Amino acid sequence: MSSDLLAYYQQRAAEYERIYTKPERQSDLATLRSLLRDQLRNHRVLEVSCGTGYWTAAFAPAALSVTACDLSPEVLAIARAKDWPSANVEFSQADSYDLPAFDRKFSAAFAGFWWSHVPRQRLPAFLSGLHAKLQPGATVIFIDNRFVPGSSTPISHTSPDGDAYQLRRLDDGSTHEILKNFPSESDLRHTLSTITPSPEITLTDYFWLLRYTIP
Numbered sequence: 001m002s003s004d005l006l007a008y009y010q011q012r013a014a015e016y017e018r019i020y021t022k023p024e025r026q027s028d029l030a031t032l033r034s035l036l037r038d039q040l041r042n043h044r045v046l047e048v049s050c051g052t053g054y055w056t057a058a059f060a061p062a063a064l065s066v067t068a069c070d071l072s073p074e075v076l077a078i079a080r081a082k083d084w085p086s087a088n089v090e091f092s093q094a095d096s097y098d099l100p101a102f103d104r105k106f107s108a109a110f111a112g113f114w115w116s117h118v119p120r121q122r123l124p125a126f127l128s129g130l131h132a133k134l135q136p137g138a139t140v141i142f143i144d145n146r147f148v149p150g151s152s153t154p155i156s157h158t159s160p161d162g163d164a165y166q167l168r169r170l171d172d173g174s175t176h177e178i179l180k181n182f183p184s185e186s187d188l189r190h191t192l193s194t195i196t197p198s199p200e201i202t203l204t205d206y207f208w209l210l211r212y213t214i215p
């Protein structure tokens with residue numbers, strides 16, 4: 001059994017977007033697509049851990065530009081092969097914990113379903129690395145899962161650091177123990193307390209959307 005997050009997503013690349021076909025989540029997903037399109041309209045967006053570009057496709061038509069990064073060549077190949085109607089999207093291989101120098105600062109950052117995979121102790125360093133790539137006053141948006149019994153994969157164990165893990169199985173039969181946290185609203189506010197006193201948190205049945213501006 002592997003617990004390597006990147007290897008897991010590389011192996012899962014071709015089957016990844018199946019997660020977005022769960023019937024009970026369709027209404028929430030449509031709500032998130034619409035919120036993202038509105039909130040990232042006319043922004044120059046840095047997207048980290050973009051995966052196959054599922055969310056990129058939702059907001060790119062409204063954004064001025066999107067620089068979408070992921071560390072996995074496998075998911076980037078799927079993202080790049082999609083039909084991008086405008087030339088405002090570029091994909092690039094980058095580590096979300098060690099972002100490269102870009103030729104400009106961005107007016108917004110976005111990450112979908114990435115916060116939940118960041119060990120709790122790494123969140124402050126990850127966030128400050130991300131914020132360093134943004135203009136003052138930039139908008140930052142994260143979306144991620146709420147834990148929904150019966151729909152979410154059960155938690156297999158919780159580490160002494162408070163990180164939760166799930167056992168996941170891929171089509172090839174391999175099993176992976178994957179870090180997946182389900183922060184409460186107050187966890188999110190606490191993590192951001194030194195950055196902003198008033199993050200905006202939107203809850204749907206299955207997901208949360210966090211939005212704030214950096215000073």
Ligand SMILES: C[S@@+](CC[C@H](N)C(=O)[O-])C[C@H]1O[C@@H](n2cnc3c(N)ncnc32)[C@H](O)[C@@H]1O
Nearest residue numbers: 006009049050051054070071072095096112113
């Ligand atoms: C849950 S997927 C989310 C993909 C996409 N954002 C979405 O919501 O559909 C997590 C992504 O993180 C990527 N990833 C894992 N470790 C990474 C790292 N250190 N830096 C950048 N991306 C990473 C994986 O390749 C995978 O595409």
